[in-house]
Amino acid sequence: LMTGKRGLIMGLANDKSLAWGIAKQLREHGAELAFSYQGDALKKRVGPLAEQLGSDFLIECDVSDMAALDTAFDTLRSRWDTIDFVVHAIGFSDKSELRGKYVDTSLDNFLMTMNISAYSLVAVAKRAAAMMPDGGSILTLTYYGAEKVIPHYNVMGVAKAALETSVQYLANDLGPDGIRVNTVVPSWMWGPNVQMYCQWQASERGVEPEDIKNELASANALRAMAADTDVAESVMFFLSDRSSMITGQRLLVNAGEYFDT
Numbered sequence: 001l002m003t004g005k006r007g008l009i010m011g012l013a014n015d016k017s018l019a020w021g022i023a024k025q026l027r028e029h030g031a032e033l034a035f036s037y038q039g040d041a042l043k044k045r046v047g048p049l050a051e052q053l054g055s056d057f058l059i060e061c062d063v064s065d066m067a068a069l070d071t072a073f074d075t076l077r078s079r080w081d082t083i084d085f086v087v088h089a090i091g092f093s094d095k096s097e098l099r100g101k102y103v104d105t106s107l108d109n110f111l112m113t114m115n116i117s118a119y120s121l122v123a124v125a126k127r128a129a130a131m132m133p134d135g136g137s138i139l140t141l142t143y144y145g146a147e148k149v150i151p152h153y154n155v156m157g158v159a160k161a162a163l164e165t166s167v168q169y170l171a172n173d174l175g176p177d178g179i180r181v182n183t184v185v186p187s188w189m190w191g192p193n194v195q196m197y198c199q200w201q202a203s204e205r206g207v208e209p210e211d212i213k214n215e216l217a218s219a220n221a222l223r224a225m226a227a228d229t230d231v232a233e234s235v236m237f238f239l240s241d242r243s244s245m246i247t248g249q250r251l252l253v254n255a256g257e258y259f260d261t
C-alpha cells in the first residue's frame with residue numbers, strides 16, 4: 001500500500017506510543033520513514049526503534065517552538081525533496097490539571113495544551129504542505145473527549161475539539177493542492193493512558209482498576225477495547241491511496257461509548 005511513499009512520523013516516544021504501531025505497519029507496507037523526537041532524552045529511545053524499521057533519519061523537534069519546527073523541516077528537506085505523508089501523534093497537558101476539574105484549568109496550562117496539542121498540527125501542516133507538490137496525506141489523532149465530557153480529560157478535550165475543527169479547515173485550505181487532512185479517533189485503548197485513568201477512577205470509586213477496565217470495554221458497541229494495531233490499520237487507510245478522495249474526516253475506532261456524564 002505504501003511502496004514508493006515516504007513521510008514523517010511525529011510523536012514516537014517509546015514502543016507503547018500509538019506512533020510505534022503506526023510506523024511498524026507503514027514500514028510493513030513499504031513506506032520510507034523519518035522520525036521527529038522531542039529532546040535528547042527521547043532520542044535514545046527513538047533511535048533504536050527507528051533502526052528496527054530501517055530508518056536512521058531522526059530529527060529533533062519541539063513543536064511548541066516555531067523556529068525548531070522550521071529547522072526540523074529544513075533538515076527533512078535536506079535529505080528528501082518531497083514527502084507523501086505526515087503522522088501527527090502529539091499531545092500534551094499538565095497531568096496535575098487532568099486530575100481535578102476543568103473549571104480549575106490555569107491560563108498557562110490552557111495555552112500550553114492548545115499550543116502543543118492543537119496549534120502544532122496547523123504549524124506542521126503549513127510546513128509539510130510546502131514539501132507536497134504532488135499532494136499528500138496528513139493524519140492526526142484525536143479523542144472522543146472532544147465530543148463528550150470524559151472524566152479527567154478536561155482541557156485535553158477542549159484541545160482535541162480545536163484539533164478536530166482544525167482538520168476540517170486545513171482540509172479545505174489544502175484540498176486544492178491535493179493534500180488530504182484527516183483524523184483517527186481511538187476509543188478506549190489499552191495502554192499507559194488508559195491504565196492511569198483506570199487507577200484514578202478506581203481510587204476515587206473504591207474499586208479495582210480491573211473493574212474500571214472491564215466497565216470501559218463493555219461500554220463500547222463492540223464490547224471490547226481497541227488495540228494499537230486497530231488504530232494503525234485505520235491510519236494506513238488514510239495515508240494510502242485507498243482514501244484518495246477522502247479528506248476532512250474524523251474516523252472513530254471502536255466507537256459507540258455509552259458514556260453517561
Ligand code: NAD
Nearest residue numbers: 011012013017018038062063089090091092141142143189
Ligand atoms: P505518547 O505519550 O506515546 O505520545 C505523545 C507524544 O507527544 C510523545 O512522543 C511526546 O514526545 C510528544 N510531544 C509532547 N509534547 C511535545 C512537544 N512539545 N514537541 C514535540 N513532541 C511532543 O502517547 P500516545 O498515546 O501514543 O499519544 C499519541 C496521540 O494519540 C496523542 O495526540 C494522544 O492524545 C492521541 N490519543 C491517544 C489515545 C490512547 O489511548 N493512547 C487515545 C486517543 C488519542
